[in-house]
Amino acid sequence: MPLQFINTAFENASPANWHIEDDGKAATVELFYDHERDAPNRAAGHWHLRLEGEPGTAARITLKNFDNVWNGKHGSPISGKTGCFVSTDGTQWRHIPARKTEDNTLEIDVTLDAGQLYLARIEPYRISDLENLLAEICDHPLVEIKTIGNTVEGRELELVRVGREQTPNRVFLRARAHPWETGGSYCVQGLIRSLLRDDADAKRYLETYSVCVLPMACKDGVARGYTRFNVAGMDLNRKWAAPADPRLAPENHALETWFDEMIDSGRPIQLAIDLHNDEGGKLHVSRPEENEGPYLADMDRFERSLTEHTWFTEGRTPLEFRNPGSFGSAMWTRYRVSGCVLELNCNWIAGLNKPPFGKDWERLGEQMRDVFLQYFADATPSLR
Numbered sequence: 001m002p003l004q005f006i007n008t009a010f011e012n013a014s015p016a017n018w019h020i021e022d023d024g025k026a027a028t029v030e031l032f033y034d035h036e037r038d039a040p041n042r043a044a045g046h047w048h049l050r051l052e053g054e055p056g057t058a059a060r061i062t063l064k065n066f067d068n069v070w071n072g073k074h075g076s077p078i079s080g081k082t083g084c085f086v087s088t089d090g091t092q093w094r095h096i097p098a099r100k101t102e103d104n105t106l107e108i109d110v111t112l113d114a115g116q117l118y119l120a121r122i123e124p125y126r127i128s129d130l131e132n133l134l135a136e137i138c139d140h141p142l143v144e145i146k147t148i149g150n151t152v153e154g155r156e157l158e159l160v161r162v163g164r165e166q167t168p169n170r171v172f173l174r175a176r177a178h179p180w181e182t183g184g185s186y187c188v189q190g191l192i193r194s195l196l197r198d199d200a201d202a203k204r205y206l207e208t209y210s211v212c213v214l215p216m217a218c219k220d221g222v223a224r225g226y227t228r229f230n231v232a233g234m235d236l237n238r239k240w241a242a243p244a245d246p247r248l249a250p251e252n253h254a255l256e257t258w259f260d261e262m263i264d265s266g267r268p269i270q271l272a273i274d275l276h277n278d279e280g281g282k283l284h285v286s287r288p289e290e291n292e293g294p295y296l297a298d299m300d301r302f303e304r305s306l307t308e309h310t311w312f313t314e315g316r317t318p319l320e321f322r323n324p325g326s327f328g329s330a331m332w333t334r335y336r337v338s339g340c341v342l343e344l345n346c347n348w349i350a351g352l353n354k355p356p357f358g359k360d361w362e363r364l365g366e367q368m369r370d371v372f373l374q375y376f377a378d379a380t381p382s383l384r
C-alpha cells in the first residue's frame with residue numbers, strides 16, 4: 001500500500017481517528033475536539049501527524065472536525081488562507097498550500113519522499129524543545145529558573161528570569177496558554193537567547209530591565225496535542241477576573257501567586273504580554289471598565305515601539321474593545337500591570353510577506369529587546 005499508517009503516538013501529536021482509502025492514495029483524518037468544562041465550547045485546530053508509507057507516495061489528506069464552538073456559537077478555525085507545514089524529520093519544515101472545502105474540511109496534497117512525512121498546522125514546539133532551551137541556559141549567571149507550581153497532571157511550571165533580580169524595570173511574557181499556539185514559544189526563545197548573547201548590546205538591555213517568562217503554561221495540553229483547553233477543560237486565557245481555582249487551573253493559580261509575591265517583594269511587573277496565535281495577528285488591548293489610569297497611554301507606547309522595532313504591522317483592536325476575563329484585561333484591573341494579548345498571525349506575516357516559520361517568530365522575540373528598551377525609556381513617572 002502506498003499510504004500505510006497515520007501515526008498519532010509521538011510527542012505533541014494530535015489525537016485523531018483516521019481512515020485510509022483502499023487504493024492507499026487518500027486518507028481522512030477526524031481530529032478530536034478538546035472541550036471546555038461547564039460550557040458548550042469545543043476546539044480543534046491543531047494538527048500534528050506523521051504519515052507513513054512507501055517512499056514516493058502521493059496522497060490527498062482530508063482533515064475534518066473544524067466545527068468549533070466558541071461563546072456558544074459555531075465557527076471554523078480554518079479559512080482560505082490556511083496552509084500546512086510538512087517535514088520529513090520533524091525538524092526541518094516546509095510550507096505547502098491547503099484547500100478549505102465548502103463543507104469546512106481541509107484538503108492537503110502531499111508526497112512521502114522518504115516514506116514518512118510530518119504534517120502540522122504551524123511549526124511544532126514540544127516540551128522537549130523547551131527542555132533543550134532550559135538546559136542550554138540554566139548555568140548562565142544572568143538566568144534564574146524556578147518552578148512556581150505544577151500543571152493539573154503534575155508537570156512542572158518553570159518561570160525563567162533573564163537579568164538581575166534588582167533591575168529598574170521588569171517585563172513578563174507568557175507563552176502557550178493555548179497549547180497549539182507555538183508562535184509564543186519561538187518568540188520567547190528568540191528573546192531569551194538574544195539577551196544572553198555575550199555582547200555589549202545585551203548588557204545594555206539588561207541594565208534597564210529584566211525579562212520573566214512562563215514559557216509553557218498549558219504544558220499538559222502540549223503533551224497531548226490539544227488545541228485550546230487544559231486537561232480539566234479550563235481556558236487559561238479566561239476567567240481572570242477572579243482568582244483561579246487551584247484544582248482546575250493550577251497553571252493560572254501558580255502565576256497569580258507569583259505575581260503577588262513580586263508585588264509583595266517590591267518588584268512588581270510593569271509590562272505583561274500574553275502571546276497567542278490566531279488568523280488576525282493583532283495586538284489586543286482590553287479597555288478597563290473604570291480607573292484606566294495610564295494604561296491606555298502605556299499600550300499606545302508599546303504599540304508604537306513594537307511597530308517601530310519589529311516586523312509587526314497588524315495593528316491593534318479598536319479603542320472600545322473589551323475582553324473581560326482575558327489575561328490582558330485582568331493584569332490592569334487586578335494588579336495595575338499594563339498587560340495585553342499579542343496575537344501572532346498563524347497564516348501570514350504581512351510585514352515580511354511570507355508564511356510564519358519558527359525562525360520568524362524567534363526574530364520577533366529578538367527585536368523585542370529594543371521594544372522594551374524604548375518602552376521604558378519613554379515612560380513618564382506614573383501615578384500608580
Ligand SMILES: [Zn+2]
Pocket residue numbers: 178181237276277
Ligand atoms: Zn490563543
